[in-house]
Amino acid sequence: MEGSSLRVRKGAWTEEEDLLLKKCIEKYGEGKWHQVPARAGLNRCRKSCRLRWLNYLKPNIKRGHFAADEVDLIIRLHNLLGNRWSLIAGRLPGRTANDVKNYWNTHLLKKNIDTFSKTSNPKSHQLKPNTKVIKPRPQILSKRSFLVNLDEYNNNNNNNNNNRAETSNNVVLADCGDNHGGYCFPDHDEMMWWENMMMNEKEVDGHQLQCSANDIDQSVLDQIMNEDNYGNTMDEFFLDEELWNVFNP
DNA sequence: AATCTCTTCAACCGCCTCCGG
DNA sequence: TCCGGAGGCGGTTGAAGAGAT
Numbered sequence: 001m002e003g004s005s006l007r008v009r010k011g012a013w014t015e016e017e018d019l020l021l022k023k024c025i026e027k028y029g030e031g032k033w034h035q036v037p038a039r040a041g042l043n044r045c046r047k048s049c050r051l052r053w054l055n056y057l058k059p060n061i062k063r064g065h066f067a068a069d070e071v072d073l074i075i076r077l078h079n080l081l082g083n084r085w086s087l088i089a090g091r092l093p094g095r096t097a098n099d100v101k102n103y104w105n106t107h108l109l110k111k112n113i114d115t116f117s118k119t120s121n122p123k124s125h126q127l128k129p130n131t132k133v134i135k136p137r138p139q140i141l142s143k144r145s146f147l148v149n150l151d152e153y154n155n156n157n158n159n160n161n162n163n164r165a166e167t168s169n170n171v172v173l174a175d176c177g178d179n180h181g182g183y184c185f186p187d188h189d190e191m192m193w194w195e196n197m198m199m200n201e202k203e204v205d206g207h208q209l210q211c212s213a214n215d216i217d218q219s220v221l222d223q224i225m226n227e228d229n230y231g232n233t234m235d236e237f238f239l240d241e242e243l244w245n246v247f248n249p
Numbered sequence: 250a251a252t253c254t255c256t257t258c259a260a261c262c263g264c265c266t267c268c269g270g
Numbered sequence: 271t272c273c274g275g276a277g278g279c280g281g282t283t284g285a286a287g288a289g290a291t
């Protein structure tokens with residue numbers, strides 16, 4: 001059992017340990033966490049190293065107060081996704097899942113509880129008591145299975161109406177996370193996609209997932225299929241009922 | 250000044266999923 | 271098919287600092 005060894009150090013990290021870890025990641029890159037403690041000369045378990053890097057040492061991590069627009073986004077995404085902190089954090093550049101979770105628990109959770117008990121202002125961005133949180137089912141696809149299934153999916157649509165753009169299938173999202181080495185939607189497309197989804201909150205609450213297949217440009221799909229890196233690790237695909245069935249016959 | 254209480258957030262823990270042997 | 275190891279995630283804890291009494 002990890003962390004049960006008496007020899008493994010726990011607790012707050014020292015500057016020296018941070019430095020060792022940083023140098024190790026710079027030299028060998030992220031990943032292979034089981035090798036990191038030995039490589040870095042650290043008396044820490046792999047999980048501790050990974051966490052320290054992802055939540056604290058990694059470059060571009062944004063520290064300090066959450067801006068109003070970030071808070072707004074967190075509230076909206078939490079409405080949609082529930083406690084899927086890594087997904088939410090993935091839409092907030094520089095913020096980690098731990099940061100978002102902590103912020104929610106310390107700042108927003110209390111607010112929501114207060115809001116529930118005092119008011120039901122429809123214009124409020126606070127969680128509505130009866131909001132049904134969408135919990136999309138994650139599907140992990142390797143490059144191979146993604147391409148096969150995508151092919152099947154397109155064939156089905158082509159058979160039906162010969163025009164993907166007219167399909168009613170709804171793709172929910174492709175989570176690329178930040179560190180998976182997999183495909184990410186280009187910023188603009190991704191932003192538009194999320195904006196689109198969140199602008200349609202009413203239907204989302206009614207469980208109709210929002211991004212139809214024609215919202216994802218063919219060029220984006222082409223890029224997925226040509227992306228060499230895609231699928232070496234895995235990305236999650238969240239699918240609506242119909243598309244889920246296509247991918248899981 | 251001392252003590253108590255509250256808040257924050259870094260870090261840990263346990264669980265789940267995937268992959269490779 | 272099974273099993274163990276690795277990566278990753280969400281929930282929880284506890285130390286440290288801030289504020290109140």
